[in-house]
Amino acid sequence: MSILSYILVGLVAGICGGALGIGGGTIMVPALVLLFGLTQHQAQGTALAVMLPPIFILAVLRYYYAGNVKVQMAIWIAVGFIVGALIGANAAQSIPAGPLKKIFGAVLVLVGLKMLWK
Numbered sequence: 001m002s003i004l005s006y007i008l009v010g011l012v013a014g015i016c017g018g019a020l021g022i023g024g025g026t027i028m029v030p031a032l033v034l035l036f037g038l039t040q041h042q043a044q045g046t047a048l049a050v051m052l053p054p055i056f057i058l059a060v061l062r063y064y065y066a067g068n069v070k071v072q073m074a075i076w077i078a079v080g081f082i083v084g085a086l087i088g089a090n091a092a093q094s095i096p097a098g099p100l101k102k103i104f105g106a107v108l109v110l111v112g113l114k115m116l117w118k
Contacts, residue, residue, distance in 0.1 A: 009035065010050065017051075018059050024051050029104060040101040044092060 009031045013024035025047040032043035063069050092100060 005035070013050075014054065017055070018062075024055075026108065030108075033101065040097040040104065041092065044100075044104075 009028060010024075013027035013031070016022055016027050017024035025044070028047040028050065029040075029043045032038040032046055033040060038046065060069065064071075095103070
C-alpha cells in the first residue's frame with residue numbers, strides 16, 4: 001500500500017470524526033485491519049496514536065470557538081476516560097486478536113443499532 005492510501009484512510013476517518021463526532025477509530029481500525037493487514041492490536045494502537053494531535057488541535061478548538069464544548073463536563077469525563085483508557089489498553093493486550101476483533105465489531109453494531117432505533 002502507498003502513502004496516498006494511508007492519507008486517504010486518514011482523510012475519510014477525519015471527515016467522519018469531525019462531522020459526526022463518532023471518533024476516527026470507528027473508521028480507522030476496520031480499515032487498518034481489512035485494507036492494510038494489521039492485527040487488531042496494531043490497528044487499535046495505531047489509530048490511538050493518530051487521533052490525539054488532530055482531535056485536540058483542530059477539531060476540539062473548532063467546536064470550542066463555536067461554543068459547543070461543555071468544558072467542565074469534558075474535564076470530568078476526561079478524568080474517567082484517562083483511567084478507563086489505561087484499564088482498557090491493559091485489558092486489550094491480554095485478549096487474543098480474533099476475539100478482540102469480534103468484540104470491536106459487536107460494539108460497533110450495538111452502538112449503530114441503538115442510534116438507529118433511538
